[in-house]
Amino acid sequence: MSSRLVSRAADYSGWYQQLVREADLAEHSEVKGCMVIKPYGFAIWEHMRDALDRMFKETGHVNAYFPLFIPKSYLSREASHVEGFAKECAVVTHYRLKNSPDGSGVIVDPEAKLAEELIVRPTSETIIWSTYRNWIQSYRDLPLLINQWANVVRWEMRTRLFLRTTEFLWQEGHTAHATAEEAVEETRRMLDVYTRFAEDYMAMPVLRGVKTANERFAGAVDTYCIEALMQDGKALQAGTSHFLGQNFAKAFDVKFLNKENKEEYVWATSWGVSTRLMGALIMTHGDDSGLIVPPRLAPIQVVLVPIYKKEEELNRLREIARGIADQCRAQGISCKIDDDDSKRPGWKFAEYEMKGVPLRLALGPRDVEANTIEVFRRDTQTKESRPLDTIAQQLPALLDDIQRSLYQIALDRRTANTHEANSWDEFKSLISERGGFVLAHWDGTSETEQRIKEETKATIRCIPLDAPAESGCCILTGQPSERRVVFAEAY
RNA sequence: CGGAGAGUAGCGCAGCCCGGUAGCGCACAACGUUCGGGACGUUGGGGUCGCAGGUUCAAAUCCUGUCUCUCCGACCA
Structure with a gap:
């Protein structure tokens, strides 16, 4: 799995720029x-x-x-x-x-x-x-x-x-x-x-x-x-x-x-x-291998890569692949068969990973022999063999699962990166060392908001709609506050 | 607007210090071998070296000016 991208950890901004270009x-x-x-x-x-x-x-x-x-x-x-x-x-x-x-x-x-x-x-x-x-x-x-x-x-x-x-x-x-x-x-x-x-x-x-x-x-x-x-x-x-x-x-x-x-x-x-x-x-x-497009927005939801040596093999595979693609279409799934002879399978694998295609099917003579097909999930980067005959019927559930899983992972990440700050020191260290959303009390004045921005680069992203009322004291001025607001460094 | 960096083949870069036939990798084209994780070989095409002056027998290279872009900040609903 050779990556053409710098890792997110090493250089997030560089990773983003490279991904936009490479994908x-x-x-x-x-x-x-x-x-x-x-x-x-x-x-x-x-x-x-x-x-x-x-x-x-x-x-x-x-x-x-x-x-x-x-x-x-x-x-x-x-x-x-x-x-x-x-x-x-x-x-x-x-x-x-x-x-x-x-x-x-x-x-x-x-x-x-x-x-x-x-x-x-x-x-x-x-x-x-x-x-x-x-x-x-x-x-x-x-x-x-x-x-x-x-x-x-x-x-x-x-x-x-x-x-x-x-x-x-x-x-x-x-x-x-x-x-x-x-x-x-x-x-x-x-x-x-x-x-x-x-x-x-x-x-x-x-x-x-x-x-x-x-x-x-x-x-x-x-x-x-x-x-x-x-x-x-x-x-x-x-x-x-x-x-x-x-x-x-x-x-x-x-x-x-x-x-x-x-x-x-x-x-x-x-x-x-x-x-x-x-x-x-x-x-x-996105991850260090490239983009991940949620199935519901993916231009290509499933890519099918035939693996073959000879022309006859391709013809046989193509027939099976078209059958699968037809069944996909009937279910409203967009499926691309990539039988481009000028690119080898490994190249295609890497390319579709970079582009974030949610599911990849690989079909070769070995699979046909065993009546299986290889299914690769972009989100988990895992592959498994599944029965060839019923693969098309299995795809909707797989795509749904990827969609759900992507949301859950993003939600878990947000939860893990949302913290409450109850003092100015705690606030400053959260913003500068951990980032993420910081929930804190604020006295409601523009002056305070401005000072916090100048000292920490954090701005009030919003006064949340769903948050319960909770009385407290402004982290900067100590003035009374009725609810926490959401701070973060923003793009 | 401040700081840094870069303009040389489609992309990424070397060459510049020390002036003398413009080079490498990828990509591209052809052919052959390959094809289950970014193949290999052979051959080939492609560049007014950002632009404008200057110095010199000779400038990608030295000097002056200029333009542009990128990145980091500032700015920004």
Whole structure:
């Protein structure tokens, strides 16, 4: 089992980067901070997208598409929103190029300056709410439940493939409601959708909670989030769902007549997850041999490798393999037969392990003779012989077991890396020496949160929704606190 | 924006100190032997040495300038 990856223990960041490249997920493009998502990586993203899209539709949402460009003035309509995004916006100032006078290519035509600059969307609240203004007049137009799959651009200082790129793919839901209660309910519903997606599809346990004022989305009243713990002990924000109150409705003057014929501002939510989830997937399940894709998201759930010497042998094996593949298809399992003659079995084994294919079947003359087939589980890296005749029927249970097991291992790891801190010294040593989630009391002030960040690099990931009330004293200031919050160093 | 490193074949790198025919591994192509854990042999194709100046008979190598990228920080919903 020769590994092409540096071990996680030796160099976690190096391991991540090598895995992304070696598993053929993505690579740096010629454009700074932007990535090329390669076909295999994109196939995984498509599975994520499809599953989420189904869940959105099941909860009553429809898809639409809004412009990539946002007039600069729109962004500044909501004060805290522009403050949050202004420093990372790409701006379009001209609409034409012309030949350079010295003949060395093209230059921006100074004559073609836009009257108003366009911002490449960092998020679409402003353009969408300026549109909703025209769509909403009556309570009968509500709720408006729309999602958009799109790319967005945020000019970040430092990027990492999938985790933070200048351009990334995501979905953003933008909904409008007649009452605050309904909007809050929607915010929570979508947090539930994200939670179910993370846990049921990605096999990634998440903490659900509310962000503190410091970490809140620019323009939101409340930001709910799911937070996952990566194998290196750092937290990753995996999805957010915002209750926007009437901030955007007021900024864009979106009013409706209620049943009492009274004019009111609309209540809003927005919620999103991005290709960052790919990073979460890698860092939740990957091991030193490569990626492990949970079966429910795997582009290839089962790969079948025939092992043969002569052409006649291959023909015989191919026939059996196709039979198995057909039965897989009938059960909704994606199965690839890799009979590429230019690669040897050992090469293929290593390759599919790197790519995290959950199950590998190896079929050679010896198996046919014994009426068996070799089954290799990517998650446990174990192989066993199973009866050939019934192998296809055994696969669903195996895939389910892998899916369940991946979740359980991730959950156990999170449990093992979640600690309570009851004093400042204990807190500091937990954060610096063990990492993980640290549950601690906090006095509720931004100042304290800021000081803790400056001294330990840890931030409050969320105020957990499910945690019981428990009175205590802030670890830093000793002021009273009513519940523990979740601290961690974050990506 | 601060610190570090790197630009030489598709990828990874050596060569630079000490100027003189541009090299190695992987990958690629052909053929043969192989094929149950990343095969081996033979042959072959592929490079304006990031860019621009300068020094020199001669520059990947020395000098000056410049651009880009990566990593670590800072920043970041």
